[in-house]
Amino acid sequence: MRTTIKKQMVTKMLVGVGVIALLTSCVNDQSDKKYDDAIDIPVNQEMIAELTAPPMVPTPVGKRMAKKLIVDLEIQEREGEMTSGVKYVYWTFGGTVPGSFIRTRVGDEIEFHLKNHPDNKLPHNIDLHSVNGPGGGAESSFVAPGHEKVFSFKVLNPGLYVYHCATAPVGMHIANGMYGLILVEPEGGLPPVDKEYYIMQGDFYTEGKYGERGLQPFDMQKAIDENADYVVFNGHVGAMTGDNAITAEVGETVRLFVGNGGPNLVSSFHVIGEIFDKVYVEGGDLVNENVQTTLIPAGGAAIVEFKVEVPGTFILVDHSIFRAFNKGALGMLKVQGEENEKVFAGEIYDGIYLPEGSVIQSMPTSGGAKKPKEEIKALSFEEKMKFGKDKYMATCVACHQANGQGIPGAFPPLANADYLNDDVTRAIDIVLHGKSGEITVNGKKYNSVMTAQALSDEDVANVLTYVYNSWDNNKTNVTPEMVKAVRNR
Numbered sequence: 001m002r003t004t005i006k007k008q009m010v011t012k013m014l015v016g017v018g019v020i021a022l023l024t025s026c027v028n029d030q031s032d033k034k035y036d037d038a039i040d041i042p043v044n045q046e047m048i049a050e051l052t053a054p055p056m057v058p059t060p061v062g063k064r065m066a067k068k069l070i071v072d073l074e075i076q077e078r079e080g081e082m083t084s085g086v087k088y089v090y091w092t093f094g095g096t097v098p099g100s101f102i103r104t105r106v107g108d109e110i111e112f113h114l115k116n117h118p119d120n121k122l123p124h125n126i127d128l129h130s131v132n133g134p135g136g137g138a139e140s141s142f143v144a145p146g147h148e149k150v151f152s153f154k155v156l157n158p159g160l161y162v163y164h165c166a167t168a169p170v171g172m173h174i175a176n177g178m179y180g181l182i183l184v185e186p187e188g189g190l191p192p193v194d195k196e197y198y199i200m201q202g203d204f205y206t207e208g209k210y211g212e213r214g215l216q217p218f219d220m221q222k223a224i225d226e227n228a229d230y231v232v233f234n235g236h237v238g239a240m241t242g243d244n245a246i247t248a249e250v251g252e253t254v255r256l257f258v259g260n261g262g263p264n265l266v267s268s269f270h271v272i273g274e275i276f277d278k279v280y281v282e283g284g285d286l287v288n289e290n291v292q293t294t295l296i297p298a299g300g301a302a303i304v305e306f307k308v309e310v311p312g313t314f315i316l317v318d319h320s321i322f323r324a325f326n327k328g329a330l331g332m333l334k335v336q337g338e339e340n341e342k343v344f345a346g347e348i349y350d351g352i353y354l355p356e357g358s359v360i361q362s363m364p365t366s367g368g369a370k371k372p373k374e375e376i377k378a379l380s381f382e383e384k385m386k387f388g389k390d391k392y393m394a395t396c397v398a399c400h401q402a403n404g405q406g407i408p409g410a411f412p413p414l415a416n417a418d419y420l421n422d423d424v425t426r427a428i429d430i431v432l433h434g435k436s437g438e439i440t441v442n443g444k445k446y447n448s449v450m451t452a453q454a455l456s457d458e459d460v461a462n463v464l465t466y467v468y469n470s471w472d473n474n475k476t477n478v479t480p481e482m483v484k485a486v487r488n489r
């Protein structure tokens, strides 16, 4: 509503080309002056910059004066987990992907200390898009393992900027996670909001395909072909889902600083069930209103703001949608508070949107048969429990719930469930082929449909082993061979 009124007012104001010309020239004059002035903004005190790991951001600058801001950033090459069972060696600014969030204001003089950890194997550098100067600092910051480089620059232009490593092969350094965001707030700071978060998309290229376990090396050819195995928010699958979801309360205004490290893909950033009240387009001064999906170029950023009106789980996606459900570009914003039926009335439960991994969904009628994996390496019981739990939390939890308690009348319990414990072959068959028709579990009738879960023999074995060894069930250890036997019946 408020925007419509504002727009009408603006339209009335803009009568006649003369007025438009006048306004434009006036705005231009001001902005030119603003940035020229920034060079002369004095700094007196020194301050160590607060750096944060995603999804958190440092304290807003508010009304503080321009300062000499010391940024201490250490490059670390370290192994992390892309998704359960998949290891990847990330190259990071500050130990995380994306790198530490840097928050500054116009006029700040940045003294940048870039350290390359002695255990690292490669030289690196940093190109900050907020720098007016050659290479964005890249030439001055080239640093070998065990060394530190110091360079300084004054921030002149307000906005949200990407920084990244620019050491050859540049694409490879970025593909391994060497990017982050630096925010330059205008004089007086951005308008205050209730919650602020830091999100950055990136595409990853591994020798194995999505979900293939083990330590996965970077695949240069796939990167050149722009054939990403993973497209994720904040460095790995699940970095912003489940317990890692960002949160807000009903009525709060949420501001997301969203970047895209690339190296290749452009993000169609969207929050399912929300409309961006404001988008600082490309992270600059231009504010668009009432936006559904905003484009974030590789090496670019945007600030989006919206007020959350109702409780629930809001899903953050790259709306190039296979990336969301099959490559990992999925995050969650959990909003708590009072329902507001004026805004939204309907049945709500968690997990309407679920990641599907590399697996293709199949309906019960299709039988759900999938080629079994060729080689199956025997896992220890502990590994089976771990992978099984991960699978459960990714595929079963939406219906059967976190502790297997189910939902009365809709989804039968898997906790202390007689139906489950009575017959393991039947349970395997249900997971492989789905189930419909009336069944009785712990004395209660259910008559619904479970779709076939298109999982490998190993995954079925793991998830059922997890289920059978949790919540007072009968501790059956399900093996891939048992699953195979049922599949081939």
Ligand SMILES: [Cu+2]
Binding pocket: 091, 123, 124, 125, 165, 166, 167, 173, 178
């Ligand atoms: Cu690098």
